[in-house]
Amino acid sequence: MTHHTLRRARAFTMVEMLIVISVIAIMAALVISAFSNAAQDTRRVVARQQQAAVQSAVNAWVASQSSGTGSLAAARTAYNNQPTSLARLNLVANYLDEKTVDHFRANTTNTGQVLSEALKKTNQYLELPTWSASSYPKVDLK
Numbered sequence: 001m002t003h004h005t006l007r008r009a010r011a012f013t014m015v016e017m018l019i020v021i022s023v024i025a026i027m028a029a030l031v032i033s034a035f036s037n038a039a040q041d042t043r044r045v046v047a048r049q050q051q052a053a054v055q056s057a058v059n060a061w062v063a064s065q066s067s068g069t070g071s072l073a074a075a076r077t078a079y080n081n082q083p084t085s086l087a088r089l090n091l092v093a094n095y096l097d098e099k100t101v102d103h104f105r106a107n108t109t110n111t112g113q114v115l116s117e118a119l120k121k122t123n124q125y126l127e128l129p130t131w132s133a134s135s136y137p138k139v140d141l142k
Contacts, residue, residue, distance in 0.1 A: 046118035057095035084111035
């Protein structure tokens with residue numbers, strides 16, 4: 001075996017290099033896709049947590065309004081007298097931390113749709129619909 005043949009056996013061909021680069025590019029695309037899906041999933045989880053926090057605030061407000069001398073009907077009337085979701089959120093704002101309320105207020109421009117950064121990025125919003133007599137007030141994630 002000559003010196004020239006040994007050198008040729010150790011080198012990569014152009015085809016081999018292209019295959020390696022292609023495999024690396026495919027793997028990188030898969031990793032990037034996984035990270036972007038993870039970010040979107042995180043935003044969805046945050047949106048659900050925000051819905052749960054607002055629902056908890058509504059529940060606490062209803063409990064405080066209907067305890068003692070108040071009635072559930074009076075609480076329903078006070079709640080439904082608020083014309084928009086943002087107005088209803090402001091009604092129960094004392095049962096949320098101040099930073100959360102400020103965040104909702106800063107991101108909400110349509111008073112019927114309560115928004116946050118996470119909700120905007122997932123194209124969702126919170127809605128506090130009218131409280132019907134046959135149900136309990138709820139917070140919808142739409």
